[in-house]
Amino acid sequence: MKDKISIIIFDAIEEFNFSQDLENRLEKKIEEVLFSRSGYTEKGKLDSMNLVYFLVIVEQKLQKYMGNNSTLRIQDLIEKKESDLKNIGTLIKYIEINLK
Amino acid sequence: MTSGIKGVLISDFSINNLAGYLSNNSIEQPVKCFIAPFNQVHHTLIDANLECWKHQSDFAVVWTLPERILKNFAALLNYENFDFADLKKEVEEFTSLIINASSRVKLTFVATWSIDTTQQNYGILTTKPDTGIINVLAQINLLLAEKFWDQPNIYLLDSNKWNMRASNNAYNPKLWYLNKTPFNNMVFADAAKDIMSSIKSIQGKNKKLIIVDLDNTLWGGIVGDIGYENIKLGGHDPEGEAYKDFQFALKMLKNKGVLLAIVSKNEERVALLAIEKKSEMVLVKKDFVSWRINWEDKAKNIVELANELNLGLDSIVFIDDNAHEREWVKSALPEIFVPEMPSDPLLYRQFLLNLDCFNNFISTKEDKYRTKLYAEEKQRTENIKTISNLEEWLKSIDIKITIEKTNEGNFQRVLQLLNKTNQLNLQTRRFTERELITWISSDENSMFAFSVTDKFGDAGLTGIIGVTCKDGQATITDFVLSCRVIGRKAEEIMLYAAIEHAKNKFCKIVNATFIATEKNKPCYDFFKRSGFIEKENNFTWDASKTYAIPSYVTLILKEY
CATH class of the missing domain: 3.40.50.1110 (SGNH hydrolase)
Known part of the structure; x- marks a missing residue:
């Protein structure tokens, strides 16, 4: 499952990058820092608006894979602990745990 | 821009x-x-x-x-x-x-x-x-x-x-x-x-010429093997109908002003017979501005066609069902746009109409007759080959050049020509509609349009010269001529008109500064032999002297 989620997220990164300037594009790597509010020393690639774009793409791809049975809702994810969204690795972990 | x-x-x-x-x-x-x-x-x-x-x-x-x-x-x-x-x-x-x-x-x-x-x-x-x-x-x-x-x-x-x-x-x-x-x-x-x-x-960066293959592109099957009677085109057959619709789409683009040409590996006689005799053909011989139907390398044929039509490779689209030929042309001529064609002919028309490189932002009467204008030029070229003395030939073809100021009637064509001409272009200034209106409305500036006809046909409005007269000096800001009429003395007439205009505005000197681009060397070459005095890309003419023009060209001054 983890591998499949990783593939979906990397696929989402590819689609997301088409709509972004060079400096806002995400790299396909587990350590890629997505987002950080104050407190993190590493600077995230995404502002809050782009974070939503990216997560909507992830959600759409998960729904496609799960046949609309995915219970994951990005609005919940955005409200969760910042650490879940820190980087691609933590996002994969969060989805793996919460995807039913 | x-x-x-x-x-x-x-x-x-x-x-x-x-x-x-x-x-x-x-x-x-x-x-x-x-x-x-x-x-x-x-x-x-x-x-x-x-x-x-x-x-x-x-x-x-x-x-x-x-x-x-x-x-x-x-x-x-x-x-x-x-x-x-x-x-x-x-x-x-x-x-x-x-x-x-x-x-x-x-x-x-x-x-x-x-x-x-x-x-x-x-x-x-x-x-x-x-x-x-x-x-x-x-x-x-x-x-x-x-x-x-x-x-x-x-x-x-x-x-x-x-x-x-x-x-x-x-x-x-x-x-x-x-x-x-x-x-x-x-x-x-x-x-x-x-x-x-x-x-x-x-910006005038749209494509000007579509070069198409024939077998399995314009029709289904190999005409050399099965004969024109048996190629798949029209009729009660999904593929035949799709090939016919693809031809209709190409014809529509031709009517919009895009030129069509053929590069195909075939026997020329057999292929042309199919185009002439197959009753379901939508495209007829005169729809194609030129062709290379032979067994030569397609990239070589395309370069020859581009030279013949005086078009840059970056203004050409090459359409061929054969992936191998596409790849070869792409690698040999990277400036050419070679779109990936679907393998299913039922999708050909949709594929062609989805290409977004043929948009016109203005439409002129010259667009509709562009293929005819090129065909007339081809006739001229063929004719000139039979005559040894160029001046004698020019005398014999009854050249008439009409000069008029840019006005409401010719404005769109002037704008189009300014924005799409690359080779015979002094400074390659590009204009939006508003910029051109503003430029023309200044009392110091004048823009003249030149239309050329001869016994072979009417080339339409093909030349523009922009002149600014200020403080006793006239500056040629725009010198633009369609490649189709190069060598028919329009170049000289344009300079003559600019100098006469300068005299009327009491200017003593006429200047023209050449700004080089990748494509406008022909313009530099013309100015170099024009009689103007050159100093580091700046050309000057003493306006007290009349610029000689050939007596066999008839000048028609219209609202000049």
């Missing part, structure tokens, strides 16, 4: 993704976008001092949602009291703001208004005049079109097309609630494609 372009995006929703798609859309023309403050459309259009206007942008995009920008339309959607006259007034006020703001950029693109009709059923009354939602939407879009019709540099883009391509996935409520973005990325991607295609068309 230079190789990098800048744009201002104005919207009442989050439009950041359009900026991303625009910047990723073109390698040769990077786009930098400045986004106006969110949901402050009226303020942005009124206030020229906002940050987003401070970058001397080339273009602006105004894209709004009708229910957000027009309160009467929102009322209509909610089945509240609504006054159609008030709505029209709102639209008129909005268009006035856009017209005022359009002077801050070279080009303004306005997206037509659309609503999500896939998710909501507006009922049977939706088309009822003045109250049905779809009827009203159509009317306010028509009003937009009417208001912008006579506005140079404001172009209305069809947003409904972007939504339809995305089908049921155009609108995304999640993105709206979380981000105030109504659309999925597919819509932004398509909008960016449309905007870039329009910009390229205005």
Whole structure:
């Protein structure tokens, strides 16, 4: 499952990058820092608006894979602990745990 | 516009993704976008001092949602009291703001208004005049079109097309609630494609020539093997019908002003017989400006055709069903656009119509007859081969050149020629409609148009010269001539006209500064042999001297 989620997220990164300037594009790597509010020393690639774009793409791809049975809702994810969204690795972990 | 372009995006929703798609859309023309403050459309259009206007942008995009920008339309959607006259007034006020703001950029693109009709059923009354939602939407879009019709540099883009391509996935409520973005990325991607295609068309970077293969491209089967009687074209056969429709699509592009040519590995006699004799052929021999039907390398044939037609390789599209030939042409001639053709002929027409490189932003009578004009030029070239003395030949072909000032009747053609001519072009100055109007309206500036005819036919308006007369000096700012009429003495007549004009304005000197580009060396070569005195790309002529022109050319002065 983890591998499949990783593939979906990397696929989402590819689609997301088409709509972004060079400096806002995400790299396909587990350590890629997505987002950080104050407190993190590493600077995230995404502002809050782009974070939503990216997560909507992830959600759409998960729904496609799960046949609309995915219970994951990005609005919940955005409200969760910042650490879940820190980087691609933590996002994969969060989805793996919460995807039913 | 230079190789990098800048744009201002104005919207009442989050439009950041359009900026991303625009910047990723073109390698040769990077786009930098400045986004106006969110949901402050009226303020942005009124206030020229906002940050987003401070970058001397080339273009602006105004894209709004009708229910957000027009309160009467929102009322209509909610089945509240609504006054159609008030709505029209709102639209008129909005268009006035856009017209005022359009002077801050070279080009303004306005997206037509659309609503999500896939998710909501507006009922049977939706088309009822003045109250049905779809009827009203159509009317306010028509009003937009009417208001912008006579506005140079404001172009209305069809947003409904972007939504339809995305089908049921155009609108995304999640993105709206979380981000105030109504659309999925597919819509932004398509909008960016449309905007870039329009910009390229205005810059004269659209393609001018389609070179097609024959077997399994224009018709099904190998004509050399099965004979023209048995090729698949038209009739009661899905593939035959599809090949015929593909030919109709090519013919439509030809009527728009795109030239057609053939490069095919075949016996010329057999292939031409098929074109002439097969009754289902939509394209006939005279639809093709030229052809190379032989067993030679296709890349070599394409280069020969480009030379014959005086066209740059970057203005050519090559269409061939054979992937191997496509790959070879792509690698041998990287400037040529070689689109990936679908393997299924039933998709050929759709594939061709989806290519966004043939857009015209203006339409002139010369576009419709372009193939004929090239055919006449070919006849001239053939004829000249039989005559040993060029001057004698020129005397025999009855050249007539009409000179007139740029006026309402020829304005669009002058604009088109200025923006698309590369080789015989002194400074390659490109103009938007508004810039040209402004330039011409200055008392110091004059722009003359030259039309050439001879016994082979009418080449139409093919030359332009722009002259600025100031402080006793005349400066030729624009010297533009279509390659089709090079060598027919129009070049000399143009210089003669500029010098005579300078004399009438009491100028003593006529200057012309050559600005080199990758393509305009022919212009430099002409000035070099023109008799003007050269000093480091600056050419001068003493205006007290008359510029000699051949007596066998008849000059017709019209509103000169």
